[in-house]
Amino acid sequence: SILAGLIFGLFSGVLGSYFLFARMRSGKEILTGIKRGQFHVVYQPVVDAQKLEMQGVEALLRWEHPTAGAIPPDAFIAFAEAQQLIVPLTRHLFALVARDARQLQNILPPGAKLGINLAPGHLHAPMFKEDIMAFAASLPPQHFKLVFEITERDMLKEKEAMGLFCWLHKRGFEIAIDDFGTGHSALIYLQRFTLDYLKIDRGFVNSIGMETVTTPVLDAVLTLAKRLDMTTVAEGVETREQAKWLIERGVNYLQGYYFSRPLTLTQLMNWNQPQGSH
Numbered sequence: 001s002i003l004a005g006l007i008f009g010l011f012s013g014v015l016g017s018y019f020l021f022a023r024m025r026s027g028k029e030i031l032t033g034i035k036r037g038q039f040h041v042v043y044q045p046v047v048d049a050q051k052l053e054m055q056g057v058e059a060l061l062r063w064e065h066p067t068a069g070a071i072p073p074d075a076f077i078a079f080a081e082a083q084q085l086i087v088p089l090t091r092h093l094f095a096l097v098a099r100d101a102r103q104l105q106n107i108l109p110p111g112a113k114l115g116i117n118l119a120p121g122h123l124h125a126p127m128f129k130e131d132i133m134a135f136a137a138s139l140p141p142q143h144f145k146l147v148f149e150i151t152e153r154d155m156l157k158e159k160e161a162m163g164l165f166c167w168l169h170k171r172g173f174e175i176a177i178d179d180f181g182t183g184h185s186a187l188i189y190l191q192r193f194t195l196d197y198l199k200i201d202r203g204f205v206n207s208i209g210m211e212t213v214t215t216p217v218l219d220a221v222l223t224l225a226k227r228l229d230m231t232t233v234a235e236g237v238e239t240r241e242q243a244k245w246l247i248e249r250g251v252n253y254l255q256g257y258y259f260s261r262p263l264t265l266t267q268l269m270n271w272n273q274p275q276g277s278h
């Protein structure tokens with residue numbers, strides 16, 4: 001009967017996840033998750049490479065599903081995009097960040113950067129500009145500098161990207177090109193856009209110290225970025241060796257598990273700057 005129980009358990013587990021998957025695909029589960037407060041935001045520190053102080057944070061969504069457990073954003077963002085739910089989901093993120101803002105204001109100094117990921121589906125949405133303005137208005141005035149992160153792949157798909165970036169800049173927002181190195185663009189081409197930050201994808205950062213072919217590519221990218229006067233951020237910095245390598249090459253900001261994992265508000269409040277960690 002242990003075997004029967006095991007088989008039954010396995011069966012209902014498989015069946016359960018099949019139904020869950022179907023509900024996810026229909027998008028219903030995401031809307032239910034929003035309504036029931038299953039999403040929350042964590043904040044990952046971004047560190048100044050020279051001063052080794054926190055320059056700001058990146059807001060990252062988390063879904064704590066009652067039966068499936070923690071669902072990684074890479075999975076639910078893709079579902080949300082496919083189901084045209086990225087706009088309600090991003091608005092929900094805005095609301096959650098706004099709710100956290102008062103506490104964030106006490107943790108982060110004035111002028112701190114607050115990174116927000118934007119999905120391409122939202123950029124064309126008719127209410128995009130209204131959403132951004134409403135979000136900015138929901139935060140304590142002047143305290144944070146909003147940095148909107150758009151992936152390299154998505155940026156190039158946007159015909160109207162240039163106009164949109166100008167609009168964002170005029171209103172005092174900054175733009176980061178995210179996951180740089182995973183698209184297939186030339187930096188020279190990207191220079192035409194007025195971008196504030198270039199975020200080097202963690203795939204590149206991983207290769208540091210492993211003597212793979214990517215390291216010389218990263219080296220060349222950083223040299224060119226510097227020549228073009230672009231501010232660089234390396235993501236996915238996991239080791240001291242990687243941090244050292246990046247600092248030596250003049251990368252401006254560092255983000256990754258070596259400094260900190262994404263943190264809840266309470267954890268962020270207790271987070272110590274990585275002073276002398278090198």
Ligand code: C2E
Pocket residue numbers: 044059060061072073074077093117118119178179202235236237238255256257258262
């Ligand atoms: P991303 O924008 O590249 O975000 C950074 C991801 O890298 C985060 O994963 C973070 O936890 C992870 N990470 C940071 N440091 C390290 C490290 O040292 N090592 C490793 N292995 N990973 C590190 P997360 O939170 O799972 O997010 C995954 C992706 O999901 C994000 O990639 C982003 O593209 C997307 N995402 C998350 N939240 C949102 C959101 O609110 N809106 C949109 N559109 N996308 C989001």
Ligand code: CA
Pocket residue numbers: 058117149178
């Ligand atoms: Ca990002």
Ligand code: CA
Pocket residue numbers: 178179199201235
């Ligand atoms: Ca990224």
Ligand code: CA
Pocket residue numbers: 179201202235
């Ligand atoms: Ca990435």
